[in-house]
Amino acid sequence: MPYGVTPEMVEAYGKVIFDLSLNVQLRRGDPVRKLDHRTWLAEREATGLCDDEISDRVGLARPQVTFIRNVIERRVFRTNQYRKLYRLGGGKRYRPDEYVDPEEAYRVKPDAALIRRSLAFDQARVQAYVASGAWTAATLVSRIADHARERPQDTAVFCDDERLSWSGLNDRAQTAAAALAGAGVGRGDAVGLAAPASVAALIACAAIWRLGCPVLLMPRGSSDHALAEIAHKGRLAAIVAAGSDGRSAAAAAKPAAIPVIDLAVLEPDGLHNAEPTRLASAVAGDPAILLAGPAAGPTADDPDKLHVVAHTHHTVLAGARALVAALSPRLGAGAGAAMRWDGAIDDAGLESVLAYWLERGAALGLCDGPGGAPGGDGVPMRFAPGEGPPGTVPLTVTGPGGADVALMGTRAAPFALMRDGGRSPSDGGWRGVGETECRIAAGDAERPDTLGKLEVRGASTAAALVDDPISSTKIFLPGGWVGLGLAAVATDDGDLVISG
Amino acid sequence: MAKPGAGQAARDPKRDTKSDAGRERAASGEAAALADPDAVKRDLKDYALTRGAAAIGFADVDLIEKFAPPGHGPRDLLPRARTVISVGVTGPTQGTWRTPAKVMTSIGTNVSRIYRVAAGLAFRIESAFGHRAIYCPPHVDPELGARHPMQSLKLHAELAGIGARSLAGDILLHPEFGMLYYGSIFTEMALPPDGPMAENPCPAPSCVSLYRKSGQTPCMQNCPVECISGSIDDDGEIEEMRFDMFRCAEMCQQYENMPTIIERAFETGDVLEREELLYGGEAQSFFYKATAGVDTNAQCFECMRVCPIATQGPQVDPLRRGALKRGEGRPGDGEG
Numbered sequence: 019m020p021y022g023v024t025p026e027m028v029e030a031y032g033k034v035i036f037d038l039s040l041n042v043q044l045r046r047g048d049p050v051r052k053l054d055h056r057t058w059l060a061e062r063e064a065t066g067l068c069d070d071e072i073s074d075r076v077g078l079a080r081p082q083v084t085f086i087r088n089v090i091e092r093r094v095f096r097t098n099q100y101r102k103l104y105r106l107g108g109g110k111r112y113r114p115d116e117y118v119d120p121e122e123a124y125r126v127k128p129d130a131a132l133i134r135r136s137l138a139f140d141q142a143r144v145q146a147y148v149a150s151g152a153w154t155a156a157t158l159v160s161r162i163a164d165h166a167r168e169r170p171q172d173t174a175v176f177c178d179d180e181r182l183s184w185s186g187l188n189d190r191a192q193t194a195a196a197a198l199a200g201a202g203v204g205r206g207d208a209v210g211l212a213a214p215a216s217v218a219a220l221i222a223c224a225a226i227w228r229l230g231c232p233v234l235l236m237p238r239g240s241s242d243h244a245l246a247e248i249a250h251k252g253r254l255a256a257i258v259a260a261g262s263d264g265r266s267a268a269a270a271a272k273p274a275a276i277p278v279i280d281l282a283v284l285e286p287d288g289l290h291n292a293e294p295t296r297l298a299s300a301v302a303g304d305p306a307i308l309l310a311g312p313a314a315g316p317t318a319d320d321p322d323k324l325h326v327v328a329h330t331h332h333t334v335l336a337g338a339r340a341l342v343a344a345l346s347p348r349l350g351a352g353a354g355a356a357m358r359w360d361g362a363i364d365d366a367g368l369e370s371v372l373a374y375w376l377e378r379g380a381a382l383g384l385c386d387g388p389g390g391a392p393g394g395d396g397v398p399m400r401f402a403p404g405e406g407p408p409g410t411v412p413l414t415v416t417g418p419g420g421a422d423v424a425l426m427g428t429r430a431a432p433f434a435l436m437r438d439g440g441r442s443p444s445d446g447g448w449r450g451v452g453e454t455e456c457r458i459a460a461g462d463a464e465r466p467d468t469l470g471k472l473e474v475r476g477a478s479t480a481a482a483l484v485d486d487p488i489s490s491t492k493i494f495l496p497g498g499w500v501g502l503g504l505a506a507v508a509t510d511d512g513d514l515v516i517s518g
Numbered sequence: 519m520a521k522p523g524a525g526q527a528a529r530d531p532k533r534d535t536k537s538d539a540g541r542e543r544a545a546s547g548e549a550a551a552l553a554d555p556d557a558v559k560r561d562l563k564d565y566a567l568t569r570g571a572a573a574i575g576f577a578d579v580d581l582i583e584k585f586a587p588p589g590h591g592p593r594d595l596l597p598r599a600r601t602v603i604s605v606g607v608t609g610p611t612q613g614t615w616r617t618p619a620k621v622m623t624s625i626g627t628n629v630s631r632i633y634r635v636a637a638g639l640a641f642r643i644e645s646a647f648g649h650r651a652i653y654c655p656p657h658v659d660p661e662l663g664a665r666h667p668m669q670s671l672k673l674h675a676e677l678a679g680i681g682a683r684s685l686a687g688d689i690l691l692h693p694e695f696g697m698l699y700y701g702s703i704f705t706e707m708a709l710p711p712d713g714p715m716a717e718n719p720c721p722a723p724s725c726v727s728l729y730r731k732s733g734q735t736p737c738m739q740n741c742p743v744e745c746i747s748g749s750i751d752d753d754g755e756i757e758e759m760r761f762d763m764f765r766c767a768e769m770c771q772q773y774e775n776m777p778t779i780i781e782r783a784f785e786t787g788d789v790l791e792r793e794e795l796l797y798g799g800e801a802q803s804f805f806y807k808a809t810a811g812v813d814t815n816a817q818c819f820e821c822m823r824v825c826p827i828a829t830q831g832p833q834v835d836p837l838r839r840g841a842l843k844r845g846e847g848r849p850g851d852g853e854g
Contacts, residue, residue: 040763042760042762042764043759043760043762043763044759044760044761047756048718048755050673051714055584066763067587068589070589084663087663088663092774095764095768095778097768100769101800102742103619103623103818103820104618
């Protein structure tokens with residue numbers, strides 16, 4: 019109890035002492051300069067008093083006044099205000115509504131932090147990916163901006179008769195991001211998307227990424243219970259929904275009271291009140307895509323079990339770059355060749371296709387028509403869901419010349435394996451895409467000539483399941499290896515034969 | 519070089535560091551002091567200006583005591599003080615005014631120059647004129663905390679006529695030199711006071727115009743913590759000035775920073791939060807400044823950066839002053 023001052027005295031006298039002190043100064047006119055002592059005396063209290071004078075006014079001892087004043091000053095003192103200076107600098111006018119403290123700009127909510135905690139990459143692998151250039155500063159958002167700059171009028175996405183250029187996509191994504199932020203989506207919040215495949219849905223994806231948020235494409239036609247479980251496990255902070263998907267989204271959102279945002283809010287007509295977003299833009303280490311479903315095949319875990327895996331801009335773009343390098347020579351797909359997704363929006367694998375699309379900068383056909391086939395006949399490159407063992411995500415890619423490539427991965431390792439031709443999954447010929455390493459683990463020993471568990475690692479593999487450490491240890495292994503949950507054997511020439 | 523006089527021949531040349539010319543000036547100055555206080559003022563003014571001061575003024579101690587808070591008058595420090603001398607050095611260079619805030623906070627101040635001039639003047643008064651003098655401590659009262667100075671250098675300068683209170687938190691402005699850094703000297707020697715300025719240069723006409731349009735002056739608009747507000751009357755003079763010093767202190771003083779950081783580090787249960795508080799880039803920078811004693815903890819010049827008096831007064835600009843001295847006219851003349 020310094021100087022006999024109690025906490026109650028600090029509370030009782032703090033405000034009056036603070037207001038009387040030099041901390042708040044109010045001067046009327048110019049009495050000192052004019053030597054107008056009488057006016058100065060009358061205004062004395064407002065100009066701020068010294069502690070001795072305050073002591074006389076409030077009837078406390080001077081040391082008590084000093085102590086209370088210093089305590090109150092400390093309480094109202096805000097650290098890090100000079101950040102405003104550093105960011106404004108150079109005499110720019112300060113506008114409180116335009117300034118965002120950097121700590122605030124990158125702050126995420128606890129659920130978003132939980133998703134981030136699953137990005138527990140092996141540090142040696144991170145070093146390797148950064149050193150090799152597999153992980154760069156590029157994001158899905160920056161790729162859109164790149165294309166908008168380099169080929170502004172080229173078609174970015176088309177659906178039936180609707181087309182949107184890269185510059186249009188970039189602009190619409192910016193304003194839609196502002197609208198999302200205005201609707202309460204914060205940086206890093208996981209956002210579910212429940213909407214038909216459309217140009218508007220892709221704009222929503224881009225807007226979600228712009229806010230540093232991961233998007234989770236909600237499976238359509240799932241039960242309300244399943245959707246609610248996905249929403250819970252994906253730690254969704256909001257669901258963007260449209261049309262009939264809106265009702266399902268509402269059912270998914272209800273148990274956790276997740277806000278449902280109408281996709282129409284992001285349409286130009288709904289953007290009247292969209293202010294430029296003040297949230298920091300996405301960085302490559304942010305989670306970009308959440309994949310819900312089994313994370314691996316049957317040998318690793320229960321293939322029916324619902325997992326959520328977070329992929330960052332790093333991992334999805336690393337996978338996409340490797341895929342571009344691998345597919346172009348095989349399929350003869352040039353830089354400008356259009357591509358289309360022949361699946362539905364909720365078919366597993368679309369997320370990988372989106373990353374590939376943004377990395378390549380091709381025009382993407384995506385539509386929720388019959389069979390998911392978009393308009394635009396003669397699109398030379400087509401992606402479609404394939405066949406594969408439970409828990410895997412198989413894709414088939416057909417090139418302009420009719421040649422095709424099969425891709426297979428899991429939600430934990432989406433861009434893992436490929437082979438030429440669309441034979442049965444159990445046929446051989448699988449190899450790791452790009453720099454993806456593959457190994458066969460049999461028991462504790464690694465014996466490449468023995469049937470064993472297929473494990474991969476590479477710049478596109480995830481690090482852990484969201485909020486599920488026990489299951490994570492079954493799939494995500496030391497050294498950055500990821501179990502695909504498949505049994506396989508390696509042939510003499512290094513190809514893999516998958517036995518399911 | 520003048521030959522030493524008879525009385526000087528016996529002095530040890532190794533111990534006598536004062537030049538003959540200096541001794542002669544001192545002797546003539548002391549003589550002048552006895553006869554002509556104005557001559558003393560001229561001598562002290564010459565001394566100060568030669569050493570880098572831009573302005574010097576003299577104030578009557580009785581007048582300052584009348585306005586100073588109890589316990590904070592010159593005679594609380596020097597009981598027989600009769601004159602307060604206020605000196606000011608100019609603010610930053612024109613280049614500095616144009617630097618980003620990070621640079622400005624580091625190199626904007628000129629306080630070291632004023633210390634040299636003010637301390638020198640105190641010695642000059644004692645050695646040349648035989649009167650006690652002190653260099654007024656510019657720092658805080660050691661019993662009252664970080665925001666309580668021992669003396670108001672502002673009050674001294676205002677009553678000595680080398681600054682007038684501005685809308686920008688009462689920062690003194692000089693019509694010729696703009697924003698000055700001030701120092702004070704108290705002496706027992708009686709010297710004629712100069713008196714306050716007849717006119718206050720603040721607000722400048724352009725600031726009045728802006729105020730009429732927007733309700734704010736540039737200094738109000740540009741304060742990052744919005745610590746300045748006020749009003750201008752119909753005659754274009756300051757009607758009311760409100761200064762939330764506690765907000766300004768968050769930028770300029772930050773004395774609470776270190777204990778606040780340590781206290782929060784103790785309180786937080788989050789390891790990374792603690793590491794950011796103690797070892798984050800901004801924390802390290804702060805601890806570096808605080809422990810190494812470099813610069814000040816922080817400075818903020820945003821109100822002065824946009825002040826036309828502080829940055830564009832007739833003698834504020836060293837570039838212009840230099841050009842005039844060199845007979846080159848005003849820099850920029852003839853340029854588009």
